Amino acid sequence: xxxxxxxxxxxxxxxxxxxxxxxxxxxxxxxxxxxxxxxxxxxxxxxxxxxxxxxxxxxxxxxxxxxxxxxxxxxxxxxxxxxxxxxxxxxxxxxxxxxxxxxxxxxxxxxxxxxxxxxxxxxxxxxxxxxxxxxxxxxxxxxxxxxxxxxxxxxxxxxxxxxxxxxxxxxxxxxxxxxxxxxxxxxxxxxxxxxxxxxxxxxxxxxxxxxxxxxxxxxxxxxxxxxxxxxxxxxxxxxxxxxxxxxxxxx
Numbered sequence: 001x002x003x004x005x006x007x008x009x010x011x012x013x014x015x016x017x018x019x020x021x022x023x024x025x026x027x028x029x030x031x032x033x034x035x036x037x038x039x040x041x042x043x044x045x046x047x048x049x050x051x052x053x054x055x056x057x058x059x060x061x062x063x064x065x066x067x068x069x070x071x072x073x074x075x076x077x078x079x080x081x082x083x084x085x086x087x088x089x090x091x092x093x094x095x096x097x098x099x100x101x102x103x104x105x106x107x108x109x110x111x112x113x114x115x116x117x118x119x120x121x122x123x124x125x126x127x128x129x130x131x132x133x134x135x136x137x138x139x140x141x142x143x144x145x146x147x148x149x150x151x152x153x154x155x156x157x158x159x160x161x162x163x164x165x166x167x168x169x170x171x172x173x174x175x176x177x178x179x180x181x182x183x184x185x186x187x188x189x190x191x192x193x194x195x196x197x198x199x200x201x202x203x204x205x206x207x208x209x210x211x212x213x214x215x216x217x218x219x220x221x222x223x224x225x226x227x228x229x230x231x232x233x234x235x236x237x238x239x240x241x242x243x244x245x246x247x248x249x250x251x
Contacts, residue, residue: 001040002031007049007071015052022081023050023074030090033129037208039101044068046100048093052076061092065099065122066108072096091126091133098122098211105212112163112186113155114215119168120190124198124207127239135184136191141231144192147185148222148229155219193218196227198236206238 004024006015027048034040048070054060060078064071072092080086102108102118109115123136139147157163165171170183197218198205210218221227 001034001043002027002046002048004028004048004050007051009052013052015050016076019052019074019076019081020050022084023072026081026084026086026089027072027093029084030093033090034094034097036128037125037206039208039211040094040097043097043100046070046097048072050074061088063092063096065096065103067100067103070096070100087129088133090129094125094129095122095133098125098208101208101211106214109215110158111155112151112157112159112167113219115159115163116151116167116186116190117193117215117218118190119187120192120194121207121211121213123187123191124194125211127236128206128208132191135187137188137231137233138184139182139188139192139231143182143185144188144229144231147182147189148192150179150181151186151189152223155223192229192231193222193227195233195236196229197221200227204237 004020004027006017006020008014027050046068050072051074053073054062054075060075062073064073070093074081080088099108099118099122102121107114108118120136123132126132126136151167154163164186166179166181167186168184170181171177172179172181173183174180194207194210198207198210200221202210
């Protein structure tokens with residue numbers, strides 16, 4: 001299903017063969033977890049490119065998924081790189097494959113609401129192997145409530161690079177910024193919406209089975225304030241129990 005290729009960095013530097021082999025070995029090992037889900041087993045071939053870059057400051061493993069292609073961004077300083085069984089590898093792979101499945105179905109989305117939902121669905125898929133990233137759960141209850149109120153009027157706004165920088169990449173994560181938006185808020189809100197929808201309406205349905213759901217089905221209850229958003233998430237059926245420690249920053 002997956003084929004792996006090296007990819008030059010943003011600066012055009014070829015990928016170190018040793019780094020490529022370490023990353024490829026880890027991702028091949030992680031593929032076994034995909035067999036639990038019919039949504040991933042049924043995928044036609046996907047090309048996975050491995051690139052030596054850091055997608056976010058102080059975060060070592062990122063990615064991009066689109067229809068038939070995935071790019072995995074690996075920071076060479078990534079401390080778990082030497083451990084091919086580290087859970088971060090599987091989480092990143094299943095997250096990006098979630099984007100592939102959704103992009104082949106209804107699409108990632110053209111509005112802000114659709115984009116945070118697509119991210120939330122992929123994050124929820126990470127829980128099927130037990131490891132959702134810190135970008136999904138870092139907000140306090142008060143912060144999550146404030147972010148939800150801030151986001152509701154923007155759900156139908158066309159998404160784009162400016163919105164992505166603001167809501168996902170922390171462009172305004174500084175005290176003097178107006179509007180102030182904490183780093184990764186879009187990821188955290190999308191995850192909270194999906195988790196609340198599943199807990200309320202579909203607690204026994206695996207997240208991977210919701211990857212092709214119509215966005216309005218989940219976003220409408222959120223618009224109407226009918227989803228109880230939580231900042232601390234109980235484990236649902238079809239999810240692995242989360243470990244206390246998940247995120248491993250640079251050494």
